[in-house]
Amino acid sequence: MSDRILVTGGTGKTGRLVAGQLVNRGIEALIATRYPSSADHVYFDWDDPTSHASALDGVTSVYLVAPTDRTEQLPAMRPFLEQAVSRASGRLVLQSASSLDEGGPMMGEVHAWLHTYAPRWTVLRPSWFMQNFTTQHLPSITHDRCIYSATQDGRVPFIDVADIAAVGVEALTDPALASRDHVLTGPEALTYDEVAHLIAEEVSRPVHHLRLSMEKLTARYVGVGIPQHYAMALARMDEAIAQGAEDRTTVEVERMTGHTPNSFVNFLATNRSCFDTA
Template identity: 75%
Template sequence: MRSLPEMPAMSDRVLVTGGTGKTGRLVAEQLAVRGVDARTATRHPASADQVRFDWDDATTHGLALDGVTSVYLVAPTDRTEQLPVMRPFLDQAVARVPGRLVLLSASSLAEGGPMMGEVHAWLHAHAPRWTVLRPSWFMQNFTTQHLPSIINEGCIYSATRDGRVPFIDAADIAAVAVEALTNPTLASDDHVLTGPEALTYDEVAKAITEASGRPVRHCRLSVEELAARYAGFGIPHHYASLLAGIDEAIANGAEDRTTMEVRQITGRAGNDLANFLASQRASLVGV
């Protein structure tokens, strides 16, 4: 795809939605290192570099976009249909933002598919400059949602059977996002982002055991058992079934591939799981 012409020089100000999340926080930090003004969008701003923003409150959208040259888009996670609530903001962003709209989606969600796939298709149809990041599963999942069962039960629960996943470090996703947000010559496109190796959950459990010194195993569940486990955490049944179905797709090989997108866009190799786990040893041993 042909690169777009460079835009006139201007002072960069990037609005980072989801700015306190796994990737948004890192995007803001990496932008600041580059000397770019990163404005974090949050419901409860607590500092000068934050602005009040709520997907459900259109009165917050205009002020958040003032002076913004690019936007990092993290869809709301409390629903399975993101486009209807994002559309009012996206309409304003396309009209007011001269640079790129960068959407965080997922490798499992193709353009036009459910959830962020619908937002992906909308951006392709309406935004002059856009990038959709489609990362595989985050390495950080093992130091967040999986961490309680790792520490308390020595288990990682999944319905992936022997399916492989090319887990990616959120810092590498953020590095690609920053490049997309600040490089006007990058062509509009979507990018499937992965780590350097695809691993089974059995192999991940072994790697965590080696990194932490505590025995950890992969506790295999059926899709139905996993959906019930999610529902037990308070996740709505429809969404719990959708999430468990993603594990079934992994079991059938949907995530068994690696790409070179991180290296091609950032100029450096992505982090591997062993290095990531070594850096997180204190969390994994419960210190």
């Protein structure tokens, strides 16, 4: 039987790249979405159990991106995971985060569930995305000429989502890979002050890092429509960075894919136009 891989979050940052890289290898990628619009799409909704069985029809492996509109993912994902374990003969690959240990909050609970119940599983634990600066941070960079955070002097080994996707594809397609988690990082850890300086150099205009307290960052998130409990969870992640939780690099991207992870300087050069067209 040929591989048929279901990609949840298939229209998102990593999911669409995972699907594209699978197709480039000649592997069928089925994109799970609430709004299917083409032949390679299938209707899927975490909150609609009636969509789960049909989405898994003929599927061998699954790329899992948890729902992001809540802080407790396992209750929403468990009904689907139970079906996936019994019906998919291959591997379940979860995109989690470097800040979330097995058994911890959010995707950490899903990680622990997979370890207990899935015959073959992989958990990707990437650090923060480089693409955050061309998406959610972009309005403040272009309009306020600053990046808001509560990270203080904490360092982050920002990673390109293309590198995450490349590792995900290896995990989905290598049947000999041992079940475990992989902490994925870029090649260097940077403070937000350093990030602001590098962006300023690239765009040839001032960009600063504005240091906020956790409370003020929470209020800023709430002000743009993020629910209070989720805003607090995001702000606490910044506080953890300030305390050194992300100050590390790993060689997992190169070990899994054979290529070195993209650098932040190269990422900025490649995406220079984003800062001009915003």
